[in-house]
Amino acid sequence: MPANSIAIFDYGAGNLFSLKSALERNGAHKATIIRDIDGIKKFSGLILPGVGNFDPAMRTIGPHKESLVRAINDATDSGLPMLGICLGMEMLFEKSEEGTLDGLKIFEGEVLLLDRTRVKIPHMGWNNLHLTAKHSNLMRGVKDGSWVYFVHSYYVKPKNRGLIAANSHYGTRFPAVVERGNLYGTQFHPEKSGSVGAAILKNFLRACSQTCT
Secondary structure, eight states, X not given: OOTTEEXXXXXXXXXXXXXXXXXXXXXXXXXXXXXXXXXXXXXXXXXXXXXXXXXXXXXXXXXXXXHHHHHHHHHHHHXXXXXXXXXXXXXXXXXXXXXXXXXXXXXXXXXXXXXXXXXXXXXXXXXXXXXXOSSOSTXXXXXXXOEEEEEESEEEEESOXXXXXXXXXXXXXXXXEEEETTEEEESSOGGGSHHXXXXXXXXXXXXXXXXXX
């Protein structure tokens, strides 16, 4: 497998080509948009992109759900890095207030609506990060207070707070980055987050390259 050959799983989410370009610009040998999860072992990393709504995304994933869950669990065992972005991260949890369908249940916890009585939603624009993990592979070299770009109305609430590598604040404090082993998630869009986002993608690609050595 070529080093840093990244699979972007297409489940109907938008913004795929922007993400593909950002990955290749920041060191990916090749980023390939895939619609069949069965070939994931040919790649050194997997990304679940993040534009769309929870239930339509889960319906699209439906025929691939068992294969995707199995692939993510296998990735955990084999060390294959996986990154969920925005909705892609939210789907890793058990359920969402945005819909009625089950999530992928990789992480325990739920997805909640931001407090619309306190802030305008969606939360769209730049906000800063408050790092909470002493040792985070994804956030290596990123400074506390760095600014990243968000487009979301919902946020994750993990049962295990130890998953949270960084928080942000918009009406309420919410997890902006989750991390467990080689599984990562960002509520913001690294591909739209300038030099900070580029550093985060490079950290992910570095983790991917280590699985090939």
